[in-house]
Amino acid sequence: MAQHPLSTLRVVAAFHASGRRRHSIYAAPLTFIEAASIPVLAQVPRPWTRLRRGTGTDARQTAMTHFSWWIDGSIVGLYLLATMVAGVMVRRYVGKVEHFLVAGREVNVYLGIASLAATEFGVITCMYTAEAGYRYGFAGATPGIITALCMMFVGLTGFCIKPLRTAGVMTIPELFEKRFGPRIRWAAGLVIVLGGLLNMGVFLRITGEFLVLVCGFNIQHLEAYVVIMMTALLLLGTIYTVVGGMLSVLVTDFLQFIVMSAGLIAVTVLILVQIGWGKLTAAVTAHYGAGGFNPFTHPDLGWQYVAFNSFLALANVLTWQTTISRVLAAKDATTARKIYTRTSFFFACRFLIPGIWGIAALAVLGPGAVAALVPGATVEKLTLYPMPIFLCRTLPVGLMGLLIAAMLAADMSSTSSYMITWATVIYNDILAPFRKTQWSEKRGLRWNRIIVSLIGVFLLIYGLWYPLKGDVWAYLGVTGTIYLASMATLLIACCYWSRANNWGAAGAIFFGALIPLSFLALQQIPATAPLVKEIGPYYSGMAAYVAAGTAMVVGSLLKSVLAPQRLAEGEPVPAAVGLSGGER
Amino acid sequence: MSGSNGHEFWWLLTIACVAWYSTVTVYVAIRGASDIKKMLRHLAQDSSESGTTACKSADN
Numbered sequence: 093m094a095q096h097p098l099s100t101l102r103v104v105a106a107f108h109a110s111g112r113r114r115h116s117i118y119a120a121p122l123t124f125i126e127a128a129s130i131p132v133l134a135q136v137p138r139p140w141t142r143l144r145r146g147t148g149t150d151a152r153q154t155a156m157t158h159f160s161w162w163i164d165g166s167i168v169g170l171y172l173l174a175t176m177v178a179g180v181m182v183r184r185y186v187g188k189v190e191h192f193l194v195a196g197r198e199v200n201v202y203l204g205i206a207s208l209a210a211t212e213f214g215v216i217t218c219m220y221t222a223e224a225g226y227r228y229g230f231a232g233a234t235p236g237i238i239t240a241l242c243m244m245f246v247g248l249t250g251f252c253i254k255p256l257r258t259a260g261v262m263t264i265p266e267l268f269e270k271r272f273g274p275r276i277r278w279a280a281g282l283v284i285v286l287g288g289l290l291n292m293g294v295f296l297r298i299t300g301e302f303l304v305l306v307c308g309f310n311i312q313h314l315e316a317y318v319v320i321m322m323t324a325l326l327l328l329g330t331i332y333t334v335v336g337g338m339l340s341v342l343v344t345d346f347l348q349f350i351v352m353s354a355g356l357i358a359v360t361v362l363i364l365v366q367i368g369w370g371k372l373t374a375a376v377t378a379h380y381g382a383g384g385f386n387p388f389t390h391p392d393l394g395w396q397y398v399a400f401n402s403f404l405a406l407a408n409v410l411t412w413q414t415t416i417s418r419v420l421a422a423k424d425a426t427t428a429r430k431i432y433t434r435t436s437f438f439f440a441c442r443f444l445i446p447g448i449w450g451i452a453a454l455a456v457l458g459p460g461a462v463a464a465l466v467p468g469a470t471v472e473k474l475t476l477y478p479m480p481i482f483l484c485r486t487l488p489v490g491l492m493g494l495l496i497a498a499m500l501a502a503d504m505s506s507t508s509s510y511m512i513t514w515a516t517v518i519y520n521d522i523l524a525p526f527r528k529t530q531w532s533e534k535r536g537l538r539w540n541r542i543i544v545s546l547i548g549v550f551l552l553i554y555g556l557w558y559p560l561k562g563d564v565w566a567y568l569g570v571t572g573t574i575y576l577a578s579m580a581t582l583l584i585a586c587c588y589w590s591r592a593n594n595w596g597a598a599g600a601i602f603f604g605a606l607i608p609l610s611f612l613a614l615q616q617i618p619a620t621a622p623l624v625k626e627i628g629p630y631y632s633g634m635a636a637y638v639a640a641g642t643a644m645v646v647g648s649l650l651k652s653v654l655a656p657q658r659l660a661e662g663e664p665v666p667a668a669v670g671l672s673g674g675e676r
Numbered sequence: 677m678s679g680s681n682g683h684e685f686w687w688l689l690t691i692a693c694v695a696w697y698s699t700v701t702v703y704v705a706i707r708g709a710s711d712i713k714k715m716l717r718h719l720a721q722d723s724s725e726s727g728t729t730a731c732k733s734a735d736n
Contacts, residue, residue: 202707203715205700230686237689342715346708353701360694369690373683385683438700441693448690 159307159484164493171351171497172328175344175504180331204431206349207342207509208418209438213352214506215299215499218446220564222479225450227563229376229384231393232450235565236443238398239405240436247432250425252410255587257425264411264579265521271586272594274525279598280579281521283605284413287574288514289547290612293554294567295510296322298476299503300555305480306496311465322555325500329507330548334541341508342421348501355498358491359483360445363452366486372448375455400630403637404569407580412572414513446479453482476564507551515543566629570608573633577640578604585644595655596648604640607632 159165224232246253261267265284269277300321301314309317333341376384383390387398409415409432422428462477487495519540531539578601585592585600611632614620624632 201711202704203711206704206708209704230683233689343712346712349708350701350705353697357694357698357701364690364694369687373686385686437692437696440689441697444689444693445697 159492159496160489163489164496167490167493168497168500171501175347175501176328176331178340178343178347180340201427201430201434203342203346204418204422204427205435205438207345207505208415208431208435209442210345210349210352210502210505211414211418211509212439212506213442213502214295215302215503216295216506216564216568217442218449218499218502219298219302219476219479220568221443221446222450222453223475223563224443224565225447226454226478227450227475228387228390228393229380229451229454230444230447231380231384231387231390233440233443233447234387234393234398235401235405236440236447238401239408239443240438240440242402242405242409243432243436243439246409247429247434247436250429252583252587253416253419253428253432254425256416256583257419257422257428262420263517263520264413264416264583265517268582268586268597271592272582272597276582276594276597276601277521278525279601280575280582281517281524283575283578283601284517285514285522286605287571287576287608288413288510288517289550289554290574291568291571292510292514293551293571294564295503295507296326296551296555298564299325299499301473301477302480302499303496305477306484306492306499308484319556322552325503325507326548326552328500329504330511330545333508333511334544341505341512344508345505348505351494351501352498352505355494355501356445359487359495360448362487362491363448367452367455371455372451376451379454379459396628396630396634400569400633403634404572404576407576407637408572411576411579411583413517414509417509417513417516449483450479452486453478456482456486511544511547511551514547515540518543569633570611570629573608573636574605576604577608577636578602580637581640581644585648589648591648591652592644593648593651595651596644596646599643599647600640603643604636607636607639 221233221236224235226232245251256264256267259267259270261270263281263284265277265280268280297318300318303321303325304314304317305311380390383393387393388395390397418431419428422431457478460474462474462481465477465481483495484492519536523539581600581604582592582597585596611624611627611629615624
């Protein structure tokens with residue numbers, strides 16, 4: 093009879109207390125042989141300590157898991173069936189492009205909360221927040237707290253979102269056209285889609301890896317299983333999104349929110365009860381000291397991490413298209429503000445709850461365990477994989493099914509929402525110049541469905557091809573900044589600065605995108621990779637926000653000096669863009 | 677605070693997250709279902725008023 097994974101806590105805690113490995117886990121990742129030679133790690137349950145099927149080398153690589161195909165598989169299957177049926181059934185209510193893209197602007201507060209919460213929590217969220225917990229301790233949850241504060245501030249004051257919803261637009265670039273002209277609308281749409289798709293590009297792969305590890309598929313064939321899982325996930329999400337658009341997304345988001353929340357709460361309570369708060373804090377203290385609780389004193393984080401995440405959080409709350417799409421689909425500006433205010437604390441939860449899972453993995457598995465369990469794992473995977481490996485060894489049958497259903501729910505809601513969101517921008521803003529005449533509803537719906545399908549194909553190809561460098565949150569922050577820096581600047585200027593004009597807007601878009609795109613490109617070139625690593629994502633990210641803001645101010649003032657006649661003749665500046673349009 | 681191990685802020689935040697999530701899930705589940713019914717009713721009315729037959733567009 094195999095030892096229960098949690099019984100290894102005592103030996104791991106003793107190992108931590110010895111203080112032999114208090115250095116950064118990135119400093120010298122353990123190799124498979126090194127890990128096996130350490131007596132304490134040798135006692136951590138290995139994949140081959142509980143073989144469920146097969147023999148020989150393949151079987152040795154089979155991850156030990158409590159997943160039962162009969163019980164857990166039935167729970168997952170039932171959930172998938174219910175979601176697909178609900179998603180496809182609402183298609184009969186989709187009669188117009190407006191129904192497809194913004195659900196006819198009929199979203200009320202509670203459906204909005206469920207949808208926003210479900211969209212903004214995917215498996216990818218769970219993975220990067222757990223990675224942050226494993227890698228930085230409790231300090232890794234700082235971005236969630238900052239986002240919650242920003243969300244609360246914007247919800248209470250209506251900062252930017254009130255004029256945005258009142259303008260009655262479908263996307264942010266559409267609002268910019270009213271103030272900065274059609275070219276800025278097109279350019280804004282382009283950077284939004286570029287940043288958004290690059291950001292979303294890693295979702296599928298990481299989700300596939302999570303599910304393969306949790307279900308205990310043969311790790312030796314990890315890549316093959318991940319590809320199959322990625323394809324299946326994409327198909328499931330794409331089918332109902334193509335059929336029902338935002339309407340299907342909202343209804344399935346609601347179901348997914350309930351299943352996801354139930355799974356998250358159950359797993360977190362189990363961890364807190366079985367492992368205990370004392371062991372979690374002891375593990376963080378042993379590995380990261382005071383820095384594990386305070387981002388300012390953590391050697392890998394510091395003020396630059398907090399500052400970058402503050403920029404990112406405010407820009408994200410104001411302009412992240414999947415978040416803003418709920419504002420635009422809301423019944424009115426008051427409903428939009430209520431959705432923000434009442435969802436704000438969720439953003440702290442979405443970082444801290446999976447962060448606790450990551451800390452639990454640190455406490456139970458310890459650093460270096462992944463190198464032993466997944467031979468050949470890259471340095472990025474050493475901090476990404478511990479949480480799913482920990483869960484697959486810890487959760488009992490039944491709860492494992494609920495967890496996987498919850499994670500599938502989280503993933504499908506995010507994938508479908510993101511696809512419909514980027515499709516909205518492509519159709520509404522990028523293709524706008526090509527729609528000289530009014531398209532019929534039938535033709536508009538057909539094009540939207542084609543765009544969603546093409547986005548799905550892109551995600552599959554990008555997920556298979558792109559080699560992720562560094563931690564996932566940093567990648568998401570940098571790719572998001574491609575458009576967040578400029579769009580947040582444009583939105584604030586558009587709503588509150590009467591002297592803002594299209595020169596400033598063009599400058600902000602260019603410089604806001606240039607810095608993060610250069611960072612990503614130079615990161616992949618061996619000659620420049622060390623320099624990029626030295627600068628780091630936090631400084632380069634902050635530079636993008638500062639550059640976008642500066643370009644907006646300088647560009648706008650330059651135009652008022654160099655071309656005042658163009659400002660006076662052709663481009664009247666409305667005092668407040670929100671007042672120029674009515675709701676709906 | 678007993679049980680917090682000297683990390684009161686994180687202890688309270690963790691408990692608040694679990695409590696908030698549990699409460700909100702139940703509340704939103706009940707009120708959200710009602711929101712969906714209203715939304716679908718309005719959309720059905722909108723489609724019939726604008727002369728767009730929903731089944732026809734879905735087939736397209």
